[in-house]
Amino acid sequence: MGKDDSVLTKPTEASSANVSGRTSPSNDIEKQSSLEQGTSAPLQRRLQSRHLQMIAIGGTIGxxxxxxxxxxxxxxxxxxxxxxxSFVGTLVYSVMVALGEMATYLPVSGSFTVYASRFVDSSLGFxxxxxxxxxxxxxxxxxxxxSGLIIQYWEQDLNIGIFIAVFWVFIIALNMLPVSFYGEVEFWFAFIKVVTVVGFIIFAICIDAGAGGRPYLGFHTWSNPGAFASYIVDGATGRFVGFWAVLIQxxxxxxxxxxxxxxAGETANPRKTVPSAIRNTAFRIVLFFILTILMIGLLVPYDNESLLSDSTDATASPFVxxxxxxxxxxxxGLINGVLLCVVLSAANSNVYSGSRILVGLASEGLAPKILGRTSQRGVPYVAVAFTAAFGLLGFLNESSSGAEVFDWLLNITGVAGFISWTCIGISHIAFMKALKAQGISRDSLPYKAMWQPWFSWYGVGFNVLIILTQGFTSFMPWNTSDFFIAYVSVMLFVVLFxxxxxxxxxxxxxxxxxxLVTGRTEVDELDALAEKEQEMEGPQRKTWLNRVSKFILG
Structure with a gap:
């Protein structure tokens, strides 16, 4: 993982000023890192390399x-x-390398929302x-x-409203603290996820190989009941429909x-730490998703009745x-405890990412300016409070009619990720065109994405195809309600645009x-000051935490 970047997060009193009254490099870094670069609000760069690495992992494992x-x-x-x-993993990687190229060149708050507005069209960013x-x-x-439903696994009589309220207060309080606290909490949540997934893979290999006196299993599930399942209809068509449904899932x-x-907008030395996180994306996709799916398929027949459960607790987990x-x-019980950590980690990330998107929108004039207001410690408290307020909609599940409304609202969010991936690809294509038009070589970028521009076009094309076809079940047979549920997010996007x-x-x-200038020179200066600070302090001693992080992240 390389050197720890904590030099930017804990300036000492001695480094804040010297006896001559002149500010030292450490103080200069603190001052510049307190202002998020670009057209943005004063967010502070307090996330270290290990934080960013684990955020990248924790963002996908859920x-x-x-x-x-x-x-x-x-x-x-x-x-x-x-x-x-595996196929969708290639789409994700195309998005990540495209985002990595832009985020290392212009690491601003709001990230891809700012890129869409600045490189393509402000309406697209909006x-x-x-x-x-x-x-x-x-x-x-x-x-x-x-979270309430998961806790009910241990005690059915408890009302989920209790835990909605408790965890709502906990998450909003956590996000009101400096971003370094968010990074530290996410580091440990992600660490639990990683240990669980790696442990399951080892467990699955042992069981499949016949450890502990059990019979050797091998690929027995691929022959009985079979390697491919039919979905909705029978035959070859049903197998293709099943495969396409998995793409969406x-x-x-x-x-x-x-x-x-x-x-990246709140990361110390983004030019160094973001490329490292991007390069490890392929490794994470293979290890944490593809290998896990392979192991699950070897141990659990696809016709197992428990797989069809609508439960959100451990009883529905293929791991269990x-x-x-x-x-x-x-x-x-252990998996259920891990699921609780997974859900709380996701909730924490929801408020963090939602608030930072609002900051980016406000900085571009696409949202009220008040949403970009921050505290002295760089916390966008207005955006955090506004985003967290929507968590109270969870109380709709306390009544049957409210639960129906809540389900409809959730369906609006279903395709938002695909839309965002598509817009990131479009923004990257526009970014590359702008570089060429302004005579800037891509070889000069801090991070250069591979197989471009074809890789971004590949991602955009298939993401659009999935967006347009993700509601195909509403046509088999035609169901008006299911159609609107599937495509209401697409309609909303078009209306907003x-x-x-x-x-x-x-x-x-x-x-x-x-x-292509605003935000770039400031980050160049910040990187130069960081390098100067590291030269002055000398090589940092690696702690056991750094060693553990490096072992996991590679």
């Missing part, structure tokens, strides 16, 4: 992997699920930013509800990977189902006029 993967297995079978997750923010705000309410599971781009089939009884275009009369930004 209920989509621990629970949603079981649904994917039941729809497409072990081979279909494996192929589906529509993308608001629907992405709304998805995180609504998902925050969902995670609060899920996998997309939902991978959403959150883009949090690296948002966190695999352990139960292997005769291990102690795992369900067209509405902003009609009101502001905005025009697409010409490549020659794209602003």
């Amino acid at each position: 209920t989509g992997l621990f629970i949603g993967s079981g649904s994917a297995l039941s729809k497409a079978g072990p081979a279909g699920a494996l192929i589906g997750y 529509a993308m930013g608001w629907i992405y923010w709304f998805s995180w705000a609504m998902t925050f309410a969902l995670e609060l509800v899920a 996998a997309g939902f599971s991978y959403q959150g990977t883009e949090l690296v781009g948002i966190a 189902i695999a352990a139960q089939l292997a005769g291990v009884k102690a795992l369900p 067209v509405g902003h275009k009609l009101v502001t009369r905005s025009k697409p930004v010409k490549s020659e006029e794209v602003d």
Whole structure:
């Protein structure tokens, strides 16, 4: 993982000023890092390299992997699920390398919302930013509800409203603290997720190989009941439908990977730490998703009835189902505890990412300026409070009619991740055109994405295809209600884009006029000061925490 970047987070009293009255490099760094670079609010760069690495991992490992993967297995079978997750993994990687190239060149608050507005069209940034923010705000309410349901696994008589209130207060209080606290909490939450997933993979390999006197399993589930499952219809068509359904499921599971781009605006030395996080994306995709899906498919038949459960606790997790089939009884309670950590981590990230998107929108004039207001410690407290307020919608689940409304609101958020990925790809294509038009070589970038521009076009094309076809079940047969549930987010995005275009009369930004300067020189100066500070202090001693991080992250 390299050197720790804590020099930017804990300036000592001695380094704040010297006896001659002149400020030292440490003080200069603190002053410059207190202002988020670019057209942005005063956010502070207090996230260290290990924080960013774990945020990148924790953003993807969630209920989509621990629970949603079981649904994917039941729809497409072990081979279909494996192929589906692998294919969507390539789309995610195309988005990540594109985002990495832009985020290292211009690490600003709001990240890809600012890029869409600055490189393409302010209307695109407006529509993308608001629907992405709304998805995180609504998902925050969902995670609060899920936390109550998970705790009911141990005590059925407890009312989920109690835990919605308790965890709402806990999460909003945590996000009102400096960003370094968010980074530290996410580090440990992500650490728990990583240990759980790695432990399951080792456990699955042992069980499949016949450890402990158990019979050798191998690929027995691929022959009985089979490698591919049929979904909705029978035959070859049903197997293809199952595979396509997994693409959508996998997309939902991978959403959150883009949090690296948002966190880049508050990361010390983003030119060094962000590329490292991006390069490890492929490793994370293979290890934490594809290998996990493979192991689940080897241990759990796709026709297992428990996979069809609508529960959000450990009983619906394929991890638990695999352990139960292997005769291990102690795992369900442990997995349920991990799921609680997963949900709380997701809720924490929801408020963090939603608030930072609002800061980016405010900085670009696409949201009220008050949302960009920050405390002396760089916390956008207005944006945090506004985002967290939507978590109270979780209380709608206390009544049957309210729960129906809540489900409709959640469906609006379903495709927001795909829309954001598409906009990131479009922004990157525009970014590359602007570089060429202004005579800037991509070889001079701090991080150069591979296989461009074709890789970004590949991601944009397939993401658009998934967006347009993700509601295909509403046509089999036709169901008007299901159709609107599936495509209401797309409709909302179009309304936001067209509405902003009609009101502001905005025009697409010409490549020659794209602003590639604002935010760049400030970060160059910050990096130079950081390097000078490290030279003055000398090599830092690696702690056990650094060693553990490096072992996990590579």
